Amino acid sequence: MSRNPLDNKLLASLPRLDFDALIQRSAVIELSQGTIVCEAGDEASEILFPISGMISLVVVMKSGKAIETATVGKEGVVSAMAGLGIYVSQVRAVVQISGSALRVHAAPFRKLVAASPSIGDLCIRYNETLLAQARITTACNALHAVEARFCRWLLQTGDRAGPEKITLTQEFLSEILGVRRTSVTDVARRISEAGIITYSRGVITVLDRKRLKELSCECYETMREQAPT
Incomplete structure (x- = not known):
């Protein structure tokens, strides 16, 4: 770490x-x-x-x-x-x-911030990035299926936190996606059975990132475009 x-x-x-x-x-x-x-x-x-x-x-x-x-x-x-x-x-x-x-x-x-225009500008620019991300997430939650949103979230997580194993409870995942725990279980099982991820005891490992992107919605790429470079 x-x-x-x-x-x-x-x-x-x-x-x-x-x-x-x-x-x-x-x-x-x-x-x-x-x-x-x-x-x-x-x-x-x-x-x-x-x-x-x-x-x-x-x-x-x-x-x-x-x-x-x-x-x-x-x-x-x-x-x-x-x-x-x-x-x-x-x-x-x-x-x-x-x-x-x-x-x-x-x-x-x-x-x-008062002494540094660069730090002040950093605050404002990243706040705009967060607002853009929130708008895209709102649209995604309203328009896209749970499976596509789940895949988009796994890809985002890999970009931000690294590709290593992700440890999360079903309760946390259901809160993240705004769905019931049973829905998370069903989606994770389907993707796992397809050989794209493994999901056991709250640990998710991505095995096939390319296929994960194919199942994800367009919002993943849109958010990547909005991220700071």
């Missing part, structure tokens, strides 16, 4: 002086699966630049039901808009795949 901040694409894109200033005011932390790093309705107190692993941004309804609207991996940042002022999160940010992240508390991050 990497702990090198330069593995985060946004941090690696910063001018050296800005990167060094940020590093001096931050720390690398470990993120365990299932940890809620920011709850919906709470003021964001820290900014996280994932180095490895992945964080889900989840909309939670009054009934308690939830669905994922975006994911953030080593290409992005969580709660960056806190750098522009007091920021109340509209989503729950929960660690979906364990990893590490560079953590900066909100107050010193705001000072960095």
Whole structure:
């Protein structure tokens, strides 16, 4: 598991002086699966630049039901808009795949943004990326079959967190996709029987990425086009 901040694409894109200033005011932390790093309705107190692993941004309804609207991996940042002022999160940010992240508390991050146009621009640009991802995910959830969405999600996860084995419970997967656990079980079984993945005791391993892409919906490529380069 990497702990090198330069593995985060946004941090690696910063001018050296800005990167060094940020590093001096931050720390690398470990993120365990299932940890809620920011709850919906709470003021964001820290900014996280994932180095490895992945964080889900989840909309939670009054009934308690939830669905994922975006994911953030080593290409992005969580709660960056806190750098522009007091920021109340509209989503729950929960660690979906364990990893590490560079953590900066909100107050010193705001000072960095005020002193650095590059860091400020980074916040705004990535917020637009997240909004685009949320719009695509909303359309995908409404228009595409569970199987296609499941395959799209596995491909996204491989891009953000690496191609290694993914450990997730059926409950987490059903929340991610906004469907019943039985639907997740049926889809995972069909794809597994086709020899595309293995899925056992909450561990998913992709065996045939090419065939997985063939089963995925168009949203996977659309989201790749929206991602920071």
